[in-house]
Amino acid sequence: MVFQQTTDRPAPEFRDLPPVIWIGGGSGAGKSTVSRALAYRFDLAWYRIDAWGYAHRDRLIAKGKLHADAAAETHDQRWLTPSVENLVDRFVEGSVHGFPLILEDLRAMPTDIAVIVEGPQLFPELVAPYLPDPGWGLWLLPTPEFRRAALASRWNASRSTSDAERVQEKLLARNDLLDARVRSEATAHGLRVVEVDGARDLPTMIDHAADLLAHPLANAPRARTGRQRRALRRSENDTMITNVRAWLADIGPTGPPDPLLLPFACECDRLGCTAEVERTPADHEALRATDRHITAPDHAVPADEPRPAG
Secondary structure, three states: OOEOOOOOOOOOOOOOOOOEEEEEEOOOOOHHHHHHHHHHHOOOEEEEHHHHHHHHHHHHHHOOOEOHHHHHOOHHHHHHOOOHHHHHHHHHHHHHHHHHHHHHHHHOOOOOOOEEEEOOOOOHHHHHHHOOOHHHEEEEEEOHHHHHHHHOOOOOHHHHOOOHHHHHHHHHHHHHHHHHHHHHHHHHHOOOEEEEOOOOOHHHHHHHHHHHOHHHHHHOOOOOOHHHHHHHHHHHHHHHHHHHHHHHHHHHHHOOOOOOOEEEEOOOOOOOOOOEEEEOHHHHHHHHHOOOOOOOOOOOOOOOOOOOOO
Protein backbone atom coordinates (compact mmCIF):
# COMPACT_ATOMS: atom_id res chain seq x y z
CA MET A 1 0.00 0.00 0.00
CA VAL A 2 1.68 3.19 -1.20
CA PHE A 3 0.65 6.59 0.11
CA GLN A 4 1.17 9.85 -1.75
CA GLN A 5 3.75 12.06 -0.11
CA THR A 6 2.20 14.88 1.89
CA THR A 7 3.01 17.16 4.80
CA ASP A 8 -0.62 17.76 5.67
CA ARG A 9 -1.27 17.67 9.40
CA PRO A 10 -4.64 18.59 10.91
CA ALA A 11 -4.70 21.85 12.84
CA PRO A 12 -6.18 21.45 16.33
CA GLU A 13 -9.77 22.65 16.31
CA PHE A 14 -12.28 21.80 19.01
CA ARG A 15 -15.22 24.08 18.28
CA ASP A 16 -16.94 21.81 15.76
CA LEU A 17 -16.02 18.46 17.35
CA PRO A 18 -18.21 16.62 19.84
CA PRO A 19 -16.51 15.89 23.17
CA VAL A 20 -14.20 12.93 22.52
CA ILE A 21 -12.71 10.30 24.81
CA TRP A 22 -9.77 8.64 23.03
CA ILE A 23 -8.80 4.99 23.68
CA GLY A 24 -5.77 3.74 21.78
CA GLY A 25 -3.09 1.14 22.22
CA GLY A 26 -1.92 -2.21 20.97
CA SER A 27 -3.70 -4.92 19.04
CA GLY A 28 -5.15 -7.60 21.29
CA ALA A 29 -5.29 -5.42 24.40
CA GLY A 30 -9.09 -5.41 24.59
CA LYS A 31 -9.58 -1.80 23.43
CA SER A 32 -12.72 -2.55 21.45
CA THR A 33 -14.31 -4.53 24.26
CA VAL A 34 -13.50 -1.91 26.90
CA SER A 35 -14.50 1.10 24.80
CA ARG A 36 -17.74 -0.52 23.64
CA ALA A 37 -18.69 -1.45 27.20
CA LEU A 38 -18.09 2.11 28.41
CA ALA A 39 -20.01 3.64 25.51
CA TYR A 40 -22.99 1.38 26.19
CA ARG A 41 -22.88 1.85 29.97
CA PHE A 42 -22.75 5.66 29.75
CA ASP A 43 -24.93 6.07 26.63
CA LEU A 44 -22.17 7.64 24.54
CA ALA A 45 -21.52 7.29 20.84
CA TRP A 46 -18.94 4.65 19.91
CA TYR A 47 -16.58 5.19 16.99
CA ARG A 48 -14.44 2.15 16.24
CA ILE A 49 -11.86 3.17 13.65
CA ASP A 50 -11.54 -0.32 12.19
CA ALA A 51 -15.26 -0.24 11.33
CA TRP A 52 -14.46 2.60 8.91
CA GLY A 53 -11.42 0.92 7.33
CA TYR A 54 -12.67 0.35 3.80
CA ALA A 55 -14.62 3.61 3.64
CA HIS A 56 -11.47 5.49 4.67
CA ARG A 57 -9.39 3.62 2.10
CA ASP A 58 -11.78 4.67 -0.67
CA ARG A 59 -11.83 8.28 0.55
CA LEU A 60 -8.03 8.43 0.65
CA ILE A 61 -7.91 7.19 -2.94
CA ALA A 62 -10.51 9.78 -3.96
CA LYS A 63 -8.52 12.54 -2.25
CA GLY A 64 -5.31 11.47 -3.98
CA LYS A 65 -3.66 10.56 -0.68
CA LEU A 66 -3.44 6.86 -1.53
CA HIS A 67 -2.46 5.27 -4.82
CA ALA A 68 -5.43 3.58 -6.46
CA ASP A 69 -3.51 0.34 -6.96
CA ALA A 70 -3.41 -0.14 -3.18
CA ALA A 71 -6.84 -1.77 -3.29
CA ALA A 72 -5.62 -4.23 -5.93
CA GLU A 73 -2.75 -5.65 -3.86
CA THR A 74 -2.96 -9.34 -3.11
CA HIS A 75 -2.97 -10.36 0.52
CA ASP A 76 0.51 -11.81 0.14
CA GLN A 77 1.67 -8.43 -1.20
CA ARG A 78 0.09 -6.66 1.75
CA TRP A 79 1.19 -8.94 4.56
CA LEU A 80 3.72 -11.58 3.48
CA THR A 81 6.14 -9.76 1.16
CA PRO A 82 6.92 -6.63 3.27
CA SER A 83 9.48 -6.79 6.04
CA VAL A 84 8.41 -6.25 9.64
CA GLU A 85 9.90 -2.75 9.50
CA ASN A 86 7.97 -2.01 6.33
CA LEU A 87 4.75 -3.22 7.93
CA VAL A 88 5.41 -0.81 10.80
CA ASP A 89 6.03 2.07 8.39
CA ARG A 90 2.86 1.28 6.44
CA PHE A 91 0.74 1.20 9.57
CA VAL A 92 2.15 4.46 10.93
CA GLU A 93 1.79 6.21 7.58
CA GLY A 94 -1.74 4.91 7.16
CA SER A 95 -2.63 6.16 10.64
CA VAL A 96 -1.26 9.63 9.91
CA HIS A 97 -3.17 9.86 6.64
CA GLY A 98 -6.34 8.44 8.14
CA PHE A 99 -6.50 10.68 11.19
CA PRO A 100 -7.95 13.70 9.32
CA LEU A 101 -10.74 11.42 8.05
CA ILE A 102 -11.55 10.48 11.64
CA LEU A 103 -11.86 14.18 12.43
CA GLU A 104 -14.11 14.66 9.37
CA ASP A 105 -16.37 11.87 10.58
CA LEU A 106 -16.51 13.30 14.09
CA ARG A 107 -17.40 16.74 12.76
CA ALA A 108 -20.34 15.18 10.94
CA MET A 109 -21.70 13.79 14.22
CA PRO A 110 -23.97 15.66 16.65
CA THR A 111 -22.02 17.76 19.14
CA ASP A 112 -24.47 17.17 22.01
CA ILE A 113 -23.38 13.57 22.68
CA ALA A 114 -19.80 12.61 23.50
CA VAL A 115 -17.97 9.99 21.46
CA ILE A 116 -15.56 7.27 22.53
CA VAL A 117 -13.08 6.85 19.67
CA GLU A 118 -11.09 3.61 19.70
CA GLY A 119 -8.37 2.07 17.60
CA PRO A 120 -4.70 1.12 17.35
CA GLN A 121 -4.28 3.98 14.85
CA LEU A 122 -4.54 6.53 17.68
CA PHE A 123 -0.90 7.32 18.26
CA PRO A 124 -0.46 9.77 21.15
CA GLU A 125 1.38 12.19 18.87
CA LEU A 126 -1.74 12.48 16.71
CA VAL A 127 -4.25 12.67 19.53
CA ALA A 128 -2.43 14.96 21.97
CA PRO A 129 -3.44 18.24 20.25
CA TYR A 130 -7.11 17.23 20.55
CA LEU A 131 -7.12 16.45 24.28
CA PRO A 132 -8.66 19.15 26.46
CA ASP A 133 -6.50 17.60 29.18
CA PRO A 134 -4.59 14.30 29.48
CA GLY A 135 -7.45 12.68 31.37
CA TRP A 136 -9.51 12.38 28.18
CA GLY A 137 -7.16 9.77 26.68
CA LEU A 138 -6.08 6.24 27.61
CA TRP A 139 -3.76 3.76 25.91
CA LEU A 140 -3.91 0.00 26.57
CA LEU A 141 -0.77 -2.02 25.81
CA PRO A 142 -0.74 -5.82 26.12
CA THR A 143 2.22 -7.89 27.18
CA PRO A 144 3.53 -10.09 24.35
CA GLU A 145 2.19 -13.19 26.10
CA PHE A 146 -1.28 -11.69 26.56
CA ARG A 147 -1.40 -10.55 22.94
CA ARG A 148 -0.37 -13.94 21.57
CA ALA A 149 -3.08 -15.65 23.61
CA ALA A 150 -5.72 -13.03 22.73
CA LEU A 151 -5.05 -13.21 18.99
CA ALA A 152 -4.67 -17.00 18.77
CA SER A 153 -8.36 -17.57 18.03
CA ARG A 154 -9.04 -14.32 16.19
CA TRP A 155 -9.58 -14.44 12.43
CA ASN A 156 -7.00 -11.97 11.15
CA ALA A 157 -5.10 -10.96 8.03
CA SER A 158 -2.69 -13.89 8.23
CA ARG A 159 -5.39 -16.41 7.30
CA SER A 160 -5.96 -14.79 3.91
CA THR A 161 -2.34 -15.36 2.83
CA SER A 162 -0.39 -18.35 1.53
CA ASP A 163 1.68 -18.62 4.74
CA ALA A 164 -0.52 -17.79 7.73
CA GLU A 165 2.02 -18.86 10.35
CA ARG A 166 4.78 -16.65 8.96
CA VAL A 167 2.46 -13.65 8.60
CA GLN A 168 1.17 -14.12 12.14
CA GLU A 169 4.72 -13.97 13.49
CA LYS A 170 5.41 -10.87 11.40
CA LEU A 171 2.29 -9.17 12.73
CA LEU A 172 3.23 -10.00 16.32
CA ALA A 173 6.70 -8.50 15.75
CA ARG A 174 5.19 -5.46 14.06
CA ASN A 175 2.78 -4.90 16.91
CA ASP A 176 5.57 -5.09 19.49
CA LEU A 177 7.38 -2.29 17.64
CA LEU A 178 4.19 -0.24 17.38
CA ASP A 179 3.62 -0.67 21.11
CA ALA A 180 7.10 0.70 21.80
CA ARG A 181 6.26 3.75 19.69
CA VAL A 182 2.99 4.31 21.54
CA ARG A 183 4.73 4.00 24.90
CA SER A 184 7.43 6.48 23.91
CA GLU A 185 4.94 9.04 22.56
CA ALA A 186 2.64 8.67 25.57
CA THR A 187 5.56 9.27 27.92
CA ALA A 188 6.63 12.34 25.96
CA HIS A 189 3.12 13.83 26.21
CA GLY A 190 2.40 12.77 29.79
CA LEU A 191 -0.45 10.46 28.75
CA ARG A 192 -1.67 7.37 30.57
CA VAL A 193 -0.75 3.83 29.57
CA VAL A 194 -2.30 0.73 31.12
CA GLU A 195 -0.41 -2.56 30.96
CA VAL A 196 -2.72 -5.45 30.05
CA ASP A 197 -1.31 -8.75 31.27
CA GLY A 198 -4.40 -10.71 32.22
CA ALA A 199 -4.10 -10.01 35.95
CA ARG A 200 -7.49 -8.27 35.77
CA ASP A 201 -10.44 -10.18 34.36
CA LEU A 202 -12.54 -8.41 31.75
CA PRO A 203 -15.21 -6.88 34.07
CA THR A 204 -12.45 -5.63 36.37
CA MET A 205 -10.53 -4.21 33.41
CA ILE A 206 -13.62 -2.34 32.21
CA ASP A 207 -14.21 -0.94 35.70
CA HIS A 208 -10.53 0.05 35.95
CA ALA A 209 -10.77 1.96 32.67
CA ALA A 210 -13.96 3.62 33.89
CA ASP A 211 -12.15 4.73 37.05
CA LEU A 212 -9.24 6.15 35.05
CA LEU A 213 -11.68 7.99 32.77
CA ALA A 214 -14.00 9.01 35.61
CA HIS A 215 -13.69 12.75 34.97
CA PRO A 216 -14.59 12.77 31.27
CA LEU A 217 -17.24 10.08 31.75
CA ALA A 218 -18.87 12.17 34.47
CA ASN A 219 -18.77 15.35 32.41
CA ALA A 220 -19.38 14.05 28.88
CA PRO A 221 -22.86 14.78 27.47
CA ARG A 222 -24.74 11.57 26.77
CA ALA A 223 -27.91 10.34 25.12
CA ARG A 224 -30.79 11.42 27.33
CA THR A 225 -33.68 9.66 25.62
CA GLY A 226 -34.23 6.13 24.42
CA ARG A 227 -34.72 7.40 20.89
CA GLN A 228 -31.29 9.04 20.92
CA ARG A 229 -29.68 5.88 22.25
CA ARG A 230 -31.41 3.72 19.67
CA ALA A 231 -30.28 5.97 16.82
CA LEU A 232 -26.66 5.75 18.02
CA ARG A 233 -26.60 1.97 18.18
CA ARG A 234 -28.44 1.49 14.90
CA SER A 235 -26.00 3.77 13.09
CA GLU A 236 -23.01 1.98 14.65
CA ASN A 237 -24.41 -1.41 13.65
CA ASP A 238 -24.95 -0.26 10.08
CA THR A 239 -21.42 1.14 9.86
CA MET A 240 -19.99 -2.14 11.13
CA ILE A 241 -21.89 -4.28 8.66
CA THR A 242 -20.97 -2.05 5.72
CA ASN A 243 -17.30 -2.53 6.57
CA VAL A 244 -17.76 -6.28 7.11
CA ARG A 245 -19.34 -6.67 3.67
CA ALA A 246 -16.39 -4.84 2.08
CA TRP A 247 -13.99 -7.02 4.05
CA LEU A 248 -15.72 -10.24 2.95
CA ALA A 249 -15.54 -9.09 -0.67
CA ASP A 250 -11.86 -8.27 -0.23
CA ILE A 251 -10.77 -11.59 1.28
CA GLY A 252 -12.94 -13.65 -1.06
CA PRO A 253 -13.00 -17.45 -0.65
CA THR A 254 -10.42 -17.36 2.16
CA GLY A 255 -12.98 -15.84 4.51
CA PRO A 256 -14.16 -17.14 7.89
CA PRO A 257 -16.52 -20.11 8.14
CA ASP A 258 -20.18 -19.55 7.33
CA PRO A 259 -22.37 -18.54 9.06
CA LEU A 260 -20.49 -15.48 10.26
CA LEU A 261 -21.96 -14.37 13.58
CA LEU A 262 -21.30 -10.74 14.51
CA PRO A 263 -21.92 -8.88 17.79
CA PHE A 264 -24.60 -6.25 17.17
CA ALA A 265 -25.58 -3.70 19.78
CA CYS A 266 -29.13 -4.02 21.05
CA GLU A 267 -31.12 -1.18 19.46
CA CYS A 268 -33.71 -0.87 22.20
CA ASP A 269 -34.72 2.33 24.02
CA ARG A 270 -33.33 1.39 27.43
CA LEU A 271 -30.72 3.88 28.55
CA GLY A 272 -27.63 2.10 29.82
CA CYS A 273 -28.44 -1.09 27.90
CA THR A 274 -25.26 -3.12 27.40
CA ALA A 275 -26.85 -6.08 25.62
CA GLU A 276 -25.40 -7.48 22.43
CA VAL A 277 -27.07 -9.79 19.94
CA GLU A 278 -25.27 -12.23 17.64
CA ARG A 279 -26.61 -12.04 14.11
CA THR A 280 -25.34 -12.79 10.62
CA PRO A 281 -25.01 -10.20 7.83
CA ALA A 282 -28.04 -11.84 6.21
CA ASP A 283 -30.07 -11.39 9.41
CA HIS A 284 -29.16 -7.70 9.43
CA GLU A 285 -30.19 -7.30 5.80
CA ALA A 286 -33.55 -8.99 6.38
CA LEU A 287 -34.37 -6.80 9.38
CA ARG A 288 -33.38 -3.59 7.63
CA ALA A 289 -35.40 -4.53 4.56
CA THR A 290 -38.53 -4.06 6.69
CA ASP A 291 -37.05 -1.23 8.78
CA ARG A 292 -36.91 -3.34 11.92
CA HIS A 293 -34.47 -3.12 14.77
CA ILE A 294 -31.98 -5.57 16.22
CA THR A 295 -32.86 -6.12 19.87
CA ALA A 296 -32.20 -8.56 22.65
CA PRO A 297 -35.07 -11.09 23.07
CA ASP A 298 -36.67 -9.34 26.04
CA HIS A 299 -36.14 -5.79 24.78
CA ALA A 300 -38.59 -3.94 22.59
CA VAL A 301 -38.96 -0.72 20.66
CA PRO A 302 -42.00 1.53 21.21
CA ALA A 303 -45.36 0.08 20.28
CA ASP A 304 -45.84 2.56 17.41
CA GLU A 305 -42.80 1.15 15.60
CA PRO A 306 -42.28 -2.22 13.92
CA ARG A 307 -41.41 -4.85 16.48
CA PRO A 308 -38.07 -6.54 15.72
CA ALA A 309 -37.95 -10.22 14.96
CA GLY A 310 -35.74 -10.95 17.93
